[in-house]
Amino acid sequence: MTPEAVVFDIGNVLIEWNPERHYDTVMDPAERARMFAAVDLHAMNDEVDRGAPFQATIYAHAELYPEWRSAIRRWHDDWIHMASPAIPHSVRLLRKLRDKGVPVFALTNFGIDSFAYAQTQYDFLAEFDRAYVSGHIGLIKPDSAIYAAVEADCGLPPGALLFTDDRADNIAAAAARGWQTHHFNGPEGWAVRLVAEGFLTAEEAA
Structure with missing residues (x-):
């Protein structure tokens, strides 16, 4: 047809769309790799993609990992820099x-x-x-x-x-x-x- x-x-x-690339510009790449290995940020993003609230979902996820709270919040706050x-x-x-x-x-x-x-x-x-x-x-x-x-x-x-x-x-x-x-x-x-x-x-x- x-x-x-x-x-x-x-x-x-x-x-x-390359979140890892952006994170490597704002934190130590080795620390970024450790965070991504410990926290399934792409699964978090899938929740947003299914219709969950953008900021609330990411900020709530950040509270589960106090060590990386501010870094995880960047998924919302720096989002346009990842999608570019x-x-x-x-x-x-x-x-x-x-x-x-x-x-x-x-x-x-x-x-x-x-x-x-x-x-x-x-x-x-x-x-x-x-x-x-x-x-x-x-x-x-x-x-x-x-x-x-x-x-x-x-x-x-x-x-x-x-x-x-x-x-x-x-x-x-x-x-x-x-x-x-x-x-x-x-x-x-x-x-x-x-x-x-x-x-x-x-x-x-x-």
Whole structure:
């Protein structure tokens, strides 16, 4: 089936997401590694991505680990520094697709408040035809149910959706439902795929 709509993940596709990198700039890297080994901060973030309150969830988690209370709070206070910078080539591809009238969706693991905040920092996050944000749905990738929710809302069959994501497990879950997929490892390869599918010319995808 020829894909009819393009679905973007956001973290590490349109915006770099690397908490460890940021923490290494504000605390000793060895201490950061010790904290991340002892505290599952990514699981904490999954709670936010499922719809839990952004600041309250992180601050409550920080109270469980007094040794790292202030550092864990940085997950909220420094959040935009972890979710940066934008990936310019990917943003250009998003906008070129929209210029050509291709329906462009987002399917992202993102908290309610953090996504709203990110939209104030990155204007392109308000440019999707449909934005499927896990915090609003109450599910996170790679749960099969979140892909089913997208299908039900957009009304397109799975094979009509071309989805890119940097995580192999998210791609595998989408493929299992019949979505067309591209494992994102840089905008150059994604550009090649969009050209191959006939969405863009090589010049438009450059």
